[in-house]
Structure formats: C-alpha cells, structure tokens
Amino acid sequence: MVHVYTGYTDDLKARYNKHQNGFVKATKHRRPLKLIYYEAYEAELDARRREVYLKGGNGKSALKMQLKEVLSLIDNKG
Template sequence: MNYTYLVKCADNTLYCGWTNHLEKRMEAHNQGKGAKYTKTRRPVELVYYESYPTKEEAMRREVQIKKLSRKDKLFLIEKSESLH
C-alpha cells in the first residue's frame, strides 16, 4: 500500500509527503532521517493520511495537497478527524 500523509512539525508547520511504509516514514522523520524539511522541525505528528494502491496515485495526491493553502490543509485534517 502507498500513502499520502501530512505531518505537523514542532514549529507548527505542515509537511506533506508520500511513502509505501507509513510507520517507518514517521519514525525516520522523528529521528531526523526523513525529508530535509523535517530534520530541523522535529518532532513530527502524523495528522492526516490516505492510502492508495499505486505509488503514482499517492504521488499525484501529494502534489494536490501541497498546492492547498494552510487553511485548506487544516480543513482536510479536521474533516478526517470528524470521520473517526
């Protein structure tokens, strides 16, 4: 399975990425081995994710989410939390 995800960093910024192993990716971000962006903004908290059968679909969604404003990203997070 492939995932598109949003994490909230220690400085309250939001970072979007994709991975085929969500748990390992979160661990890497928190150890400073993730994306360059999150290395100096640890710890990170997983706040949103979606799963996709293919890498291409996950990457496409990542691009869409990155284009969203912060307000829209926060709305996406709120919406997903209300479903759980």
C-alpha cells in the first residue's frame, strides 16, 4: 500500500530527518520512510498553493495515481 505525505518545508533534509527519527506524529508509525518524490519552488506562496492542491481531492487522486504507476514500473524492473 502506498502512503503519501504532503507537506511544505524550507529545509528538506532537516524535515526528512525529523520524519525519519519519529519526531512527526503523522509519519511516526510508518517508519522507515523513503523519499521518492519532491517538488521545489522559488516562491513560498507557489509551494504552499501546490501543497493545498495536492492535499485536496483532485490533486491527491492525481498524485497517488502517478506514484502508483511509477512504483509499479520500478517493481517490474526488479
């Protein structure tokens, strides 16, 4: 099963480490984690707008479908 966490940060490495070390309630019970995708934006406003979209119905569905397709391709390659 694919679990998707969507969030904004200005320091990806530090945020990933917090998640990986169990300091984030939303992902603490799903460790170890694997970062498979991220998007970077110059403007914070653009990043926050994208986060809101991806957390909503259409954006969330589209992202999950895209990730499932990519992960199935990876699994099939062995």
